[in-house]
Amino acid sequence: MKQPIVNQLPVLIPGLDFDAYINEPGYMHSSMIKNFVPGHGSISAYELSDIRPDSSGFKPGTLGHTAVLEFNELHDRYICMPKVDARTKQGKEMKRMAQDQATQEGKELIDQDEFSRALRWRENILNDPYAKKLMANGLTAQNELSGFWKHPGGVDACLRLDRHLPEPKIIIDAKFMASGSPESFRRDIFKYRYDIQAAWYIDGMKEITGEDYDFMFLVCEKNWPWNVQLYRIEDLWIEKAREDIKKAIEKYHLWCNCTTDEQRGKLRSYHEGVLTITLRRETDELI
Secondary structure: OOOOOOOOOOEEEEOOOHHHHHOOOOOEOHHHHHOOOOOOOOHHHHHOHHHOOOOHHHHHHHHHHHHHHOHHHHHHHEEEEOOOOOOOHHHHHHHHHHHHHHHHHOOEEEEHHHHHHHHHHHHHHHHOHHHHHHHOOOOOOEEEEEEEEEEOOOEEEEEEEEEEEEOOEEEEEEEEEOOOOHHHHHHHHHHHOHHHHHHHHHHHHHHHHOOOOEEEEEEEEOOOOOOEEEEOOOHHHHHHHHHHHHHHHHHHHHHHOOOOHHHHHHHHOOOOOOOOOOOOOHHHHHO
């Protein structure tokens, strides 16, 4: 049986391996909470999370985080394969040899284009005057900082900060997106409920440290024109997210107390019964 890493709450743990963080038994992170948000989340996704197939769609974010936040570990985690013509016998053999090497060394194989893009992401972020200040090595910042606490709603909670600045008190979360424009990112906030993540992290750090933190998204475009933009979600939106988190935890407790499949089945739906879709704009939900 896996021995727990966390022995007391609340606590911040620097340098904790991601797999150890995500597999710490009994703790809920913001992505799990989203599954229980009425009208948005899918409890079925939560129930099936252990058998969810791996997706290469997560690679850009993981590679980007390493290039931007843990650059010294880039070559420890990835092997870059030179450009080859995979249609030829020689090219296929070179690709096979590179994959075998990556497997033996416990690394991930990426191609030259992926590697070049990752370096471009890092370069663009460090060339942005505002992002550069927050990413400067001279700051007393911590990357990949894990936190655990007892949520007032009655669940053990956890968070993992991409970058933590203790002074000024700022949390940075890096996102690698197809488009970083304000309108596009606003849609992504609704789609992926990044407001839930922001509220969860702000309140979590308040519970752990007793301090008020500012939360910013550092958005980097994955391809041309490679723009970089810092975003902050307005307070009204964060308050709405807190209400949704409260409802989500209440729904989670209901799900935990279900004794029959029929009871769980009712909770799995986004809404009970038939839901009429309206033409109401997204902004109307915040009024």
